[in-house]
Amino acid sequence: xxxxxxxxxxxxxxxxxxxxxxxxxxxxxxxxxxxxxxxxxxxxxxxxxxxxxxxxxxxxxxxxxxxxxxxxxxxxxxxxxxxxxxxxxxxxxxxxxxxxxxxxxxxxxxxxxxxxxxxxxxxxxxxxxxxxxxxxxxxxxxxxxxxxxxxxxxxxxxxxxxxxxxxxxxxxxxxxxxxxxxxxxxxxxxxxxxxxxxxxxxxxxxxxxxxxxxxxxxx
Ligand code: GS8
Numbered sequence: 001x002x003x004x005x006x007x008x009x010x011x012x013x014x015x016x017x018x019x020x021x022x023x024x025x026x027x028x029x030x031x032x033x034x035x036x037x038x039x040x041x042x043x044x045x046x047x048x049x050x051x052x053x054x055x056x057x058x059x060x061x062x063x064x065x066x067x068x069x070x071x072x073x074x075x076x077x078x079x080x081x082x083x084x085x086x087x088x089x090x091x092x093x094x095x096x097x098x099x100x101x102x103x104x105x106x107x108x109x110x111x112x113x114x115x116x117x118x119x120x121x122x123x124x125x126x127x128x129x130x131x132x133x134x135x136x137x138x139x140x141x142x143x144x145x146x147x148x149x150x151x152x153x154x155x156x157x158x159x160x161x162x163x164x165x166x167x168x169x170x171x172x173x174x175x176x177x178x179x180x181x182x183x184x185x186x187x188x189x190x191x192x193x194x195x196x197x198x199x200x201x202x203x204x205x206x207x208x209x210x211x212x213x214x215x216x217x218x219x
Pocket of ligand 1: 011014015016038053054055056066067068069
């Protein structure tokens with residue numbers, strides 16, 4: 001079925017790219033990783049994602065799949081026998097996709113504003129971000145993972161943001177751990193998984209990258 005002709009066009013600090021790396025690692029799929037220079041996009045990227053021209057792009061047997069959550073779902077459906085990420089029950093599946101979308105449209109968006117903005121706008125972003133995490137904490141409840149006993153679609157959607165937390169905290173001069181301890185315990189549990197920890201760049205490199213972005217945006 002699923003042949004081994006798989007390529008991921010990615011950019012190392014991208015939390016969107018990390019989602020795909022984690023899903024591929026969970027499934028044990030060997031793939032070719034191609035790093036993109038986003039200031040000078042490769043002809044392959046422009047050809048494979050002509051609409052958005054963004055990474056990540058997953059290429060399977062020559063067919064491009066774009067948008068990280070769409071890619072994670074595709075990987076899950078194509079390699080369905082190992083480590084299922086989405087539940088098979090239609091209602092549970094719809095719920096997982098709802099929360100994945102929530103992470104995308106809320107936590108990722110408002111999180112970026114913490115390093116992109118200053119003053120009142122940044123204060124609003126910090127508040128909005130913590131509200132998102134609180135809602136996610138409620139959704140997690142007593143479960144070890146959003147997916148239940150094992151890592152699932154929502155875990156894969158959210159965990160990449162964890163390696164950006166130190167940068168957020170430094171830019172916003174606030175503590176995420178203090179206000180959302182359960183999210184942090186959950187994140188540490190995820191980090192014990194090789195599929196997650198090996199998909200992350202070195203924490204110091206990410207931190208420096210976030211600080212660089214802040215400079216570019218605010219100075
Ligand atoms: C977002 C991908 C994205 O923003 C997804 O895959 O889920 N909704 C998409 N990719 C960025 C790099 S990471 O911030 C990107 O490729 N940017 C290039 C550009 O905007 O030109």
